[in-house]
Amino acid sequence: MKKINFIDILCKDIENLIEAGELDKADEGITKIFMKYGEDPEFLKKIYRILGKYHYVKGDRLKSLEYFKQYEKDVSDDIELFSLMAEVLIDLGRDESALRYIMKLMDDERYSTRGKLLYLFYKILVSDYENAVSIYRDLHQSHLLGVNDYIKVAYYFLIKKRFSEAKDVILNALSIYQGNISLQDEYEYIVDIEGYYKNNIKLFYFNNIEKFSFKTGVYSKALRYLVEVLSIRNYADVEIELMVDMLIELNQVKYSASDKMLAAICDCFILDAILQEWEVSVIIERFYGVRLQNVKKHIAQLESINFFDKFIDRVDDVIKNSFGEEFDYE
Numbered sequence: 001m002k003k004i005n006f007i008d009i010l011c012k013d014i015e016n017l018i019e020a021g022e023l024d025k026a027d028e029g030i031t032k033i034f035m036k037y038g039e040d041p042e043f044l045k046k047i048y049r050i051l052g053k054y055h056y057v058k059g060d061r062l063k064s065l066e067y068f069k070q071y072e073k074d075v076s077d078d079i080e081l082f083s084l085m086a087e088v089l090i091d092l093g094r095d096e097s098a099l100r101y102i103m104k105l106m107d108d109e110r111y112s113t114r115g116k117l118l119y120l121f122y123k124i125l126v127s128d129y130e131n132a133v134s135i136y137r138d139l140h141q142s143h144l145l146g147v148n149d150y151i152k153v154a155y156y157f158l159i160k161k162r163f164s165e166a167k168d169v170i171l172n173a174l175s176i177y178q179g180n181i182s183l184q185d186e187y188e189y190i191v192d193i194e195g196y197y198k199n200n201i202k203l204f205y206f207n208n209i210e211k212f213s214f215k216t217g218v219y220s221k222a223l224r225y226l227v228e229v230l231s232i233r234n235y236a237d238v239e240i241e242l243m244v245d246m247l248i249e250l251n252q253v254k255y256s257a258s259d260k261m262l263a264a265i266c267d268c269f270i271l272d273a274i275l276q277e278w279e280v281s282v283i284i285e286r287f288y289g290v291r292l293q294n295v296k297k298h299i300a301q302l303e304s305i306n307f308f309d310k311f312i313d314r315v316d317d318v319i320k321n322s323f324g325e326e327f328d329y330e
Contacts, residue, residue, distance in 0.1 A: 007033075007037055007040065007042055007043050007046065008046075010029070010033050010037075011033070011043075011046050011047075011049075011050055013029065014026050014029040014030060014033065014050055015049075015050060015053060017029060018050070018053050018054050018057050019053075019057070021057065023054065023057065023058060026054055027054075030047075030050065030051070030054070033047075034047070045071075045074045045075065046071075048067045048068070048070040048071035048074075049067075049068070049071045049075070049078070049081065051063075051064075051067040052064045052065075052066075052067035052068040052070075052071060052084065053084070055067065056068075056084060056088065059278075059279070060278040061088050061091050061092055061278070061282050062092070062278050062281050062282070063278060064084070064088055065085070065088045065089070065092070068081060068084060068085050068088065069085075072085070079104070079105070079108050079110065079111055082101040082104045082105055082111070083101075083105055083111055083114055083115075083118075085098070085101045086098045086101035086102045086105060086115075086118045087118060089101070090118060090121050090122060090125065091282065091286065092282060092285045092286060093125065093285045093286040093287070093289055094285070095122050095125045095126055098118070098122060099122060102115055102118045102119050102122060103115075105118065106119060113139070113144050116135060116138070116139060116144075117139060117144075117145070117149060117153075119135060120132055120135040120136055120139065120153060121152070121153075121156050123135060124153075124156040124157055124160055124162075125156060125160070127160065129162060129165070133165065136153060136169065140172055143176070145173070147173065147177050147180055147182055147183060150169055150170060150172070150173035150177075150183065151170075151173075151182065151183070151186050153169050154166040154167075154169040154170050154173075154186060154190065157169060158190055158193065158232065159232055159286075159287070161197070161228065161232065163190065163193075163194040163197075166190045167187065167190055167191070167194075170183055170186050170187040170190065171187065174187070193231070193232060193234060196231055196234065197228070197231040197232060200227055200230075200231040200237075200240060201224075201227060201228070201231075203237075204223075204227045204240055204241070204244050205223055205224055205227045208223060208244055208248065209223060211248050211251070212248070212251045213251065213252075214251050214252075214254045215251075215254075215256065218258070218259050218262070219247070219250075219251050219259070219262065221259035222247060222259040222260070222262035222263045223244065223247055223263075225259055225260060225263045225288075226243060226244065226247060226262075226263035226266060226267065227240065227244065229263065229267070229287045229288070230243065230267070232287075233283075233287070236318075236321075238318060238321070239270070239318050242270070242311065242314050242315065242318055243266040243267060243270070244266075245311070245314075246265075246266040246269070246308075246311060247262060247263070247266050249307070249310070249311075250262060250265070250266075250302075250307075253305075253307065255302070255307075257298060258290075260288045260289055260290055261288075261290055261294070261295065261298060263288060264284050264288040264290050264295045265295060265298050265299060265302070267283075267284070267287075267288070268280060268284055268292070268295045268296070268299065269299060269308060269311075269315070270315055270318065270319070271283060271284075272296075272299075273315065273319060274319055277292070280292060
């Protein structure tokens, strides 16, 4: 008689809870199974996968990546792991790191469609739009995409400022999923963001580009990048104005950094006050292509010369206006 593997059963139960989004129950299950099997080598091998999926569903891409990498050391042939790793890395903007996992998925018949979709995301993010559109059309014409897939494809085109492609994706989806509210809302959102983006380029970029006297080329690129990213993420005018003023002040104190780092510093200073660290890290990596730890080094250096003091009251006002007077970010 085959021996019952209680560890497998319990681990599967917890994974089912995670996939169902019942994270509180999953958390309780993880605690209980740790108490019973915490020193069992077989359990310790499997718990990394569970913790990776737990944090993946929770949204903490960095923590999930940490656990998935640990699991990969012991189990290197888990095809589902490749899918999760690829998506996490794509979400973080670590496109090249994701590619090797995507290739493995595309070579597996069970996951080839998933691999093609992730490869499409990869092609969009590396700005290979011609091939991206070709892959997308193949998936669309083969009826291999669900509503959420279309929305995510449109999202990646949107964050790359490819508004036409983003709208086309949603319109194609609506031709299949007629009357779908999520798709209709997404289309309206893309149209709104496109208009907001174009207006903000005029308002915040062209009206401020002449204000740089130090490393004008780098700072002009930083300004453009900052305004574009904040507009795509639908920041309010007052928030964009505040961060643009920070960038202008950085120029006046002749602070040296790359264009993307300069933009990230301005964005991160406020994000750090209102979001958890893993959330900030995902945004900074995805949109600016720099690591949070490096941004924080720059912020610490600027704090040592009291650079941000003149902006504290405005930051406080922006946060209170966005989150309410009761919000406490201290």
